[in-house]
Amino acid sequence: MFELIADPSFAASIPRFVTPILLAALGGALCERAGVFNIALEGFLLVGAFAAVLGAYFSGTPYIGALTAMVAGMALGVVFAEFNVRRGGDSIVVSIAINLLAAGLTTFFLRAIFDVTGAFSDPAIAGFAPIRLPFIEDVPLLGPILSGQALPFYLALLSVPFLHVFLARHRLGLRIRAAGENPQALRAGGVSPKRVQLLALIACGALCGLGGAQLSIANVNLFVENMSAGRGWIAVVAVLLTRGRPWPLFFIALLFGAVDSLSFRVQGLGLAQQFTDMMPYLATLIVLVALSWWRARRARGDAS
Amino acid sequence: MAAAFALIYSYWTVHGYHTRLNGLSPDFARTVGLPVRRLTLQTLALSGAIAGMVGAISVFGIHHRYIDGMLVQPLYAWTGIIAVLLVGMVPWAVPISGFFFAAVQTGAAGMERAAGVPKEIALVVQAVIILFVASRVSGALTASRGDGDGHV
Numbered sequence: 001m002f003e004l005i006a007d008p009s010f011a012a013s014i015p016r017f018v019t020p021i022l023l024a025a026l027g028g029a030l031c032e033r034a035g036v037f038n039i040a041l042e043g044f045l046l047v048g049a050f051a052a053v054l055g056a057y058f059s060g061t062p063y064i065g066a067l068t069a070m071v072a073g074m075a076l077g078v079v080f081a082e083f084n085v086r087r088g089g090d091s092i093v094v095s096i097a098i099n100l101l102a103a104g105l106t107t108f109f110l111r112a113i114f115d116v117t118g119a120f121s122d123p124a125i126a127g128f129a130p131i132r133l134p135f136i137e138d139v140p141l142l143g144p145i146l147s148g149q150a151l152p153f154y155l156a157l158l159s160v161p162f163l164h165v166f167l168a169r170h171r172l173g174l175r176i177r178a179a180g181e182n183p184q185a186l187r188a189g190g191v192s193p194k195r196v197q198l199l200a201l202i203a204c205g206a207l208c209g210l211g212g213a214q215l216s217i218a219n220v221n222l223f224v225e226n227m228s229a230g231r232g233w234i235a236v237v238a239v240l241l242t243r244g245r246p247w248p249l250f251f252i253a254l255l256f257g258a259v260d261s262l263s264f265r266v267q268g269l270g271l272a273q274q275f276t277d278m279m280p281y282l283a284t285l286i287v288l289v290a291l292s293w294w295r296a297r298r299a300r301g302d303a304s
Numbered sequence: 305m306a307a308a309f310a311l312i313y314s315y316w317t318v319h320g321y322h323t324r325l326n327g328l329s330p331d332f333a334r335t336v337g338l339p340v341r342r343l344t345l346q347t348l349a350l351s352g353a354i355a356g357m358v359g360a361i362s363v364f365g366i367h368h369r370y371i372d373g374m375l376v377q378p379l380y381a382w383t384g385i386i387a388v389l390l391v392g393m394v395p396w397a398v399p400i401s402g403f404f405f406a407a408v409q410t411g412a413a414g415m416e417r418a419a420g421v422p423k424e425i426a427l428v429v430q431a432v433i434i435l436f437v438a439s440r441v442s443g444a445l446t447a448s449r450g451d452g453d454g455h456v
């Protein structure tokens with residue numbers, strides 16, 4: 001079984017699984033820092049995946065697909081903001097509604113536009129070509145991992161330090177944090193917290209849209225009903241675990257992506273498929289429990 | 305019947321009273337000496353039991369067999385969550401809300417048979433209705449949460 005992990009192609013496959021989780025989690029992190037409890041990442045990813053296929057199919061290039069995915073994500077973010085931020089709908093209710101909306105709309109339009117049920121696959125869907133980085137791919141261990149991936153992966157990698165600096169130094173990033181930590185201070189400074197939350201949601205939509213594009217036009221070249229398959233929920237857990245901080249998020253997303261990729265490989269071992277499906281969530285649960293226990297111990301230690 | 309049970313239990317038994325108190329203010333409950341953790345676990349167990357009844361009803365009453373995914377596919381659990389949240393967890397209104405959602409989903413299945421419209425349209429309709437209704441009931445729901453100032 002060790003050969004499964006030591007196999008270099010396993011390492012090279014991890015980025016494909018990490019990217020959607022990481023992008024969705026980064027989007028969720030922005031919302032979390034801004035004080036918006038967004039657990040609709042699954043719906044955002046799904047909408048992004050479908051929009052990516054739409055764009056790539058009708059335009060013939062994956063870049064338009066990525067663009068439509070981001071636009072669709074941003075539109076969904078505006079919807080979320082309208083009902084949650086502006087109209088004060090409860091976050092959980094709005095999130096679940098958005099998830100249902102995404103599932104319903106994508107399946108509905110799958111049938112209405114492409115006239116298929118279940119999955120849409122067509123050679124005309126333009127997928128992302130692997131990007132080879134000439135010097136990096138010769139690096140002994142990391143080479144195959146870092147080179148030859150699709151564009152969204154590199155964008156995701158760049159987003160982590162970018163968001164870190166953005167939240168730490170940029171004016172809008174600081175406003176986002178203020179909206180989450182102390183909205184009254186923000187309002188005293190003349191900035192509307194609701195507006196900042198809207199912007200955070202739009203950015204979240206864009207990031208999740210890109211993550212969805214990775215799912216549908218980078219990893220494979222098709223759209224399946226409910227393609228996000230729980231990765232949005234894994235991203236939600238990652239956001240809640242790290243409280244929206246980009247670098248810890250990166251490592252958690254890496255871990256979950258690796259387990260996700262592992263669960264596919266382990267299928268070859270003869271375990272029931274249901275067990276391998278369970279693996280990412282089991283890992284999530286273990287990390288959740290372990291971290292909570294560790295934090296509780298630390299808190300108790302500080303108190304005594 | 306389960307709704308009636310929940311109503312009677314929540315408002316007319318001692319344990320239900322303790323549980324509601326715990327929900328409204330865990331700090332107060334702890335100060336007064338209620339076993340908070342045990343109450344939470346017992347409530348979770350009770351809700352799990354009631355939820356398990358759904359499976360029992362499905363198998364014994366409707367299908368007379370166990371079909372793989374029969375409870376996950378119709379999204380019973382998610383619909384249940386929003387049905388409850390939508391009416392602000394008022395026990396007597398939950399059956400009405402649940403009935404409404406069931407009606408929409410059944411109607412959509414019928415629409416698919418009659419007019420060829422994909423039954424997923426029910427999800428869209430439900431979602432839109434939830435979004436709009438949630439915005440107006442939020443006053444009651446968020447009264448005891450948040451600082452009313454940008455936090456949602």
